Amino acid sequence: MNKIRTHARGRLLTTTVLAMGMATIVHAEDSLDFEVQGAVTPSCGLALSRVRIDLDTVAASELGAVGDGSRWREASFTGVDCIGATKASVTMRAAAHPADPRYIAPVGGAEGVAIEMRTADGQSLPPDGSSPVEFSWMGGVPALAFQARYIRVGPLKAGDAVATALVQIQWE
Structure with a gap:
């Protein structure tokens, strides 16, 4: 056989x-049928992994009363190698100021000040890590522009006031 x-x-x-x-x-x-699931999502890289906003030296007299702020300073994250992305949803996580959790608590010798963050078009960006701000662009290179300033939240004491925040970006 x-x-x-x-x-x-x-x-x-x-x-x-x-x-x-x-x-x-x-x-x-x-016979065997394979079912394949998944998706290709938009993506972008970042030109820099760290962006610094220099708030410079601010005189205490510029922060006369609670709620007064210094002038806004700006910096941007720039996207590179973007494929299919026309929007971004951004959150920020940092230590919230105990006097007002909408603002970042700085470290250093200064007291009575916090750091306020927003987008260049005025969307407030709290440090809670869960309140997204939205960016969109029609094409080309995306620039996610942010602004920061000192804001008075209590009795002032002069000194250094610096902070670090983690920005998370979801490309859409």
Whole structure:
């Protein structure tokens, strides 16, 4: 008894040849469907992984009363190698100021000041990590522009006032 196996178009064909010259053909068919799921999402890289906003030296007299702020200073994240992205949703996580959680608590010797963040078009960006701001562009290189300033939140004491925040970007 000789067996010959051939694979053609997903079917297994087994032919058995008997010594008397009679042939029996048996067809066996197994099939398996694969289901593939997923998506290709828009993406962008960043030209820099760290952006600094220099608030410079501010005289205490510029922060005369609670709620007064220094002038706004700006910096931007610039997207590179963007494919399919026309929007970005951005959140920021930093230590919130105990006097007003809408603002970042700076470290250093200064007291009575916090750091306020917003987008260049005026959307407030609190440090809670869960309140997104939205950016959109029609094409070209995206620039996610932010502004920061000191804001008075209590009795002032002069000194350094610096902070670091983590910005998370979801490209759409």
